Amino acid sequence: MNVYRQLETRFARLSALSDAEMHLHWDQSVMMPPKGAEARGEQLAALKAVCHGMITAPDMGELIDKAESETGLDDWQAANLREMKRQWVHAAALSEEQVEALSRAVTACETKWREARDENNYESVRPLLQTVLDIIRECAEAKSARLGLAPYDALLDEYSPGVTEAMIDEVFGTLETFLPDFLPDVMQKQAQGPKPLMPEGPFPADKQRQLGVEMMARLGFDFNSGRLDESLHPFSSGTPDDLRITTRYDEDDFAFGLMGVLHETGHALYDHGLPKKWRGQPVGSHLGMDIHESQSLLVEMQACRSPEFLRFAAPVMRDTFGGSGPAWTEENIIRLYSWIEPGLIRVDADEVTYPAHVILRYNLERDMIAGRLALADLPEAWNAGMQKLLGITPPDDALGCMQDIHWFDGAWGYFPSYTLGAIAGAQLFDAAKKTDPEIMPSIAQGNFSPLLAWLRENVHSHGRRYPSPELLTRATGRPLDVTAFTSHLRTRYIG
Amino acid sequence: MNVYRQLETRFARLSALSDAEMHLHWDQSVMMPPKGAEARGEQLAALKAVCHGMITAPDMGELIDKAESETGLDDWQAANLREMKRQWVHAAALSEEQVEALSRAVTACETKWREARDENNYESVRPLLQTVLDIIRECAEAKSARLGLAPYDALLDEYSPGVTEAMIDEVFGTLETFLPDFLPDVMQKQAQGPKPLMPEGPFPADKQRQLGVEMMARLGFDFNSGRLDESLHPFSSGTPDDLRITTRYDEDDFAFGLMGVLHETGHALYDHGLPKKWRGQPVGSHLGMDIHESQSLLVEMQACRSPEFLRFAAPVMRDTFGGSGPAWTEENIIRLYSWIEPGLIRVDADEVTYPAHVILRYNLERDMIAGRLALADLPEAWNAGMQKLLGITPPDDALGCMQDIHWFDGAWGYFPSYTLGAIAGAQLFDAAKKTDPEIMPSIAQGNFSPLLAWLRENVHSHGRRYPSPELLTRATGRPLDVTAFTSHLRTRYIG
Numbered sequence: 001m002n003v004y005r006q007l008e009t010r011f012a013r014l015s016a017l018s019d020a021e022m023h024l025h026w027d028q029s030v031m032m033p034p035k036g037a038e039a040r041g042e043q044l045a046a047l048k049a050v051c052h053g054m055i056t057a058p059d060m061g062e063l064i065d066k067a068e069s070e071t072g073l074d075d076w077q078a079a080n081l082r083e084m085k086r087q088w089v090h091a092a093a094l095s096e097e098q099v100e101a102l103s104r105a106v107t108a109c110e111t112k113w114r115e116a117r118d119e120n121n122y123e124s125v126r127p128l129l130q131t132v133l134d135i136i137r138e139c140a141e142a143k144s145a146r147l148g149l150a151p152y153d154a155l156l157d158e159y160s161p162g163v164t165e166a167m168i169d170e171v172f173g174t175l176e177t178f179l180p181d182f183l184p185d186v187m188q189k190q191a192q193g194p195k196p197l198m199p200e201g202p203f204p205a206d207k208q209r210q211l212g213v214e215m216m217a218r219l220g221f222d223f224n225s226g227r228l229d230e231s232l233h234p235f236s237s238g239t240p241d242d243l244r245i246t247t248r249y250d251e252d253d254f255a256f257g258l259m260g261v262l263h264e265t266g267h268a269l270y271d272h273g274l275p276k277k278w279r280g281q282p283v284g285s286h287l288g289m290d291i292h293e294s295q296s297l298l299v300e301m302q303a304c305r306s307p308e309f310l311r312f313a314a315p316v317m318r319d320t321f322g323g324s325g326p327a328w329t330e331e332n333i334i335r336l337y338s339w340i341e342p343g344l345i346r347v348d349a350d351e352v353t354y355p356a357h358v359i360l361r362y363n364l365e366r367d368m369i370a371g372r373l374a375l376a377d378l379p380e381a382w383n384a385g386m387q388k389l390l391g392i393t394p395p396d397d398a399l400g401c402m403q404d405i406h407w408f409d410g411a412w413g414y415f416p417s418y419t420l421g422a423i424a425g426a427q428l429f430d431a432a433k434k435t436d437p438e439i440m441p442s443i444a445q446g447n448f449s450p451l452l453a454w455l456r457e458n459v460h461s462h463g464r465r466y467p468s469p470e471l472l473t474r475a476t477g478r479p480l481d482v483t484a485f486t487s488h489l490r491t492r493y494i495g
Numbered sequence: 496m497n498v499y500r501q502l503e504t505r506f507a508r509l510s511a512l513s514d515a516e517m518h519l520h521w522d523q524s525v526m527m528p529p530k531g532a533e534a535r536g537e538q539l540a541a542l543k544a545v546c547h548g549m550i551t552a553p554d555m556g557e558l559i560d561k562a563e564s565e566t567g568l569d570d571w572q573a574a575n576l577r578e579m580k581r582q583w584v585h586a587a588a589l590s591e592e593q594v595e596a597l598s599r600a601v602t603a604c605e606t607k608w609r610e611a612r613d614e615n616n617y618e619s620v621r622p623l624l625q626t627v628l629d630i631i632r633e634c635a636e637a638k639s640a641r642l643g644l645a646p647y648d649a650l651l652d653e654y655s656p657g658v659t660e661a662m663i664d665e666v667f668g669t670l671e672t673f674l675p676d677f678l679p680d681v682m683q684k685q686a687q688g689p690k691p692l693m694p695e696g697p698f699p700a701d702k703q704r705q706l707g708v709e710m711m712a713r714l715g716f717d718f719n720s721g722r723l724d725e726s727l728h729p730f731s732s733g734t735p736d737d738l739r740i741t742t743r744y745d746e747d748d749f750a751f752g753l754m755g756v757l758h759e760t761g762h763a764l765y766d767h768g769l770p771k772k773w774r775g776q777p778v779g780s781h782l783g784m785d786i787h788e789s790q791s792l793l794v795e796m797q798a799c800r801s802p803e804f805l806r807f808a809a810p811v812m813r814d815t816f817g818g819s820g821p822a823w824t825e826e827n828i829i830r831l832y833s834w835i836e837p838g839l840i841r842v843d844a845d846e847v848t849y850p851a852h853v854i855l856r857y858n859l860e861r862d863m864i865a866g867r868l869a870l871a872d873l874p875e876a877w878n879a880g881m882q883k884l885l886g887i888t889p890p891d892d893a894l895g896c897m898q899d900i901h902w903f904d905g906a907w908g909y910f911p912s913y914t915l916g917a918i919a920g921a922q923l924f925d926a927a928k929k930t931d932p933e934i935m936p937s938i939a940q941g942n943f944s945p946l947l948a949w950l951r952e953n954v955h956s957h958g959r960r961y962p963s964p965e966l967l968t969r970a971t972g973r974p975l976d977v978t979a980f981t982s983h984l985r986t987r988y989i990g
Contacts, residue, residue: 013544016537016540016542020515020519020542023538027518027522031526033721035720036733036736036737039511039514039736039737042507043511043518045511046508046511046512046515047512049508050512224530225528225530225531227526238531241530241533242531242535280534
């Protein structure tokens, strides 16, 4: 196992350097003064170049080949080698010219996109988006050959390893039939009750933070291994023992900040629970964006928006802000946090309509990658899809096909992970509750330990030992399907 | 200039990576949760290894040789090449084994030192300190050969380029005769007046911060290019457009935190004023720890502890904390901030007794490097020196030769920079006041613009274009000497 050991040393260094890079990104979003941007750009570019040089070192492919023929690797080591190879293939499939061309195209396109969105002028950014798409298609082809996957699957593999178009078609296809029937039922049911009341602010940021910290501690977040800060968009970052989560405090609506905290805590708990023995090795990493999102949505949507937990949380909220009156009753808070309202914007969507946003983007990006949909036709296709899936049509492209940064930023193959995560989160939560009947009664008392113990054992501690379909089967008895998710939606919204 | 250009590209990348490393150190001291230490250690070690590999690349010496024979370099470029060579010589003089051995020895020794100091047991750390000293002497020999300098000069060159033992002997020698006569005069003069009163707290941290921020803004600190945070020991770090300074707030004594802010702001203003055109290149860097310290001490000791400024600042302090009574009068504040009291601890020393602490350490470390003083005899030599220079003898080694981290941490040749900085700071401030008579009247109104303009023009904007003796001569008309410093002390403390 001499060669395998050599690879472990290299990947440990690579992981340390890419952790450093991630940390500088955190600082940029949370701490950095504005004029620091230029120097930070240089630091990030230098780190990226060093990491790329290290992973695509001329002898890397040979070392991996040799290690594959060594004997004596245990299961974890074999899985580690498989994941080393995946990282290497993704990096080495692209020439240095392609990496640079993509980086330049994405920077130009993303900058222009901000302007184009503000001015509602899709045509002004279309040529730059075309360049990005052309390079992404080239990259997809290059990776396709090396990975033995279809081009779109090769893109998916970067964000959600092991997931394929065929798997997505099956689950999204079922949802695509389910949702258009289900949504009117929900709206009708919802209309029978009163509209929820918004608690009245202002809610001072320091009180919101105090509430967030209290809930994080209940969820099992260890403040010796992480921090809570503020940034424009909530996110989770850091290393397993140094987790940095952020949120934003709206003084008129504390739900935004709190739900951000709960969601990001779900991400952080996953990273914190990754196998300690494999820190810094590819197999010690999380399973991909789909499974990462399953953990944040499980915590936010399944556990923390449950009536059981909200009945516990409502009085805590009331006490924190000194609220009183009908807006602060348990029943109103439950109603408020499970209110459904179809809208144009994905990031504002509730859990019933969110999948429609993702399915739309998945259908479109798959067609664009396959060359079946031209960028000139994107706005029309977008609007038709919104009408079909949610019954509404965007008044303009700023609220339509230009709302998300992803395509303009080069993240093709990323969108599906949101809804794959929602589905996997529901399936995992369902299995957890069935295995341990104490989970829901504990959550009703603000105690997440039984849930966290189950997640640690069945998800977090496995790192990348198993591909995600196998992990799901081991944890829930079957591969990904939508039954737990749709049945959760039925129970919560129809009853 | 093709080869020179190649070197510029390499050093720009190197600078970006070492900026990244510096930033991770800042985060470690200011933001990082405790359990993040292990992963951070990996990140820093990886970055250090990458940087060392880059600067000692096999072809680096050849490239530098070739660039030296290229024609067409202007003054700045030639100075840049000279500084590239200095960096390379310092790094390449040591074998990888030496670098590793030093790093291991220092880690072990520093850890043991904390324990030994707590237990007042010098003998327990002496063997580890001996290992560090042996390796440092080896490194000094290796660098000596390459730099054409005596071994101790080679150590000095890393922290204060261009400074030699002979130069230090001259200025420290003069001080060593001056201080023992001067100190009793100061104490006698001081005893004729009343003892200053301490304003009574508590002084809430947020108010202290507000006062610090106000004073930083007056000094010319740009908060779009930097931040003020808290850490156990005040320090200044960051890149010229992203400066991070820290202080610590003692709720019983706001002077500690405030003077920390003023001192560190002096450092930050220097970095911010470095030549924009040469960002990321060796010639765009500061001149060394001696000149860096001259800038912080000029701001703190010369400008901000002047009676002129304190008369302006006292009412601001009073208003910030809502103070009243005799402790808050201008005259009491002036007296309080220029109080002299010989003591055992360097970091608590006033500006009159501080040089004695440094001279003691300089004499001892020079003798240890030369092999004239054995570690077994260090405690005795320390105590004798303290008695001779300040008339006091430490009761134990914890308050004696074990008080500072420097030797245990491998920083030999660093101590002189503190007092070289104090002397240079006095000389520069004196020259500035003579050139621009508006400087003191402006400071008396809380306006540092004329002072900052002079420093920008005469010190900051030159980066490393000139070696420090030449910079001082250009800025003040003569090389470093103690006359401005001793005359400043006479004026302030004898009148």
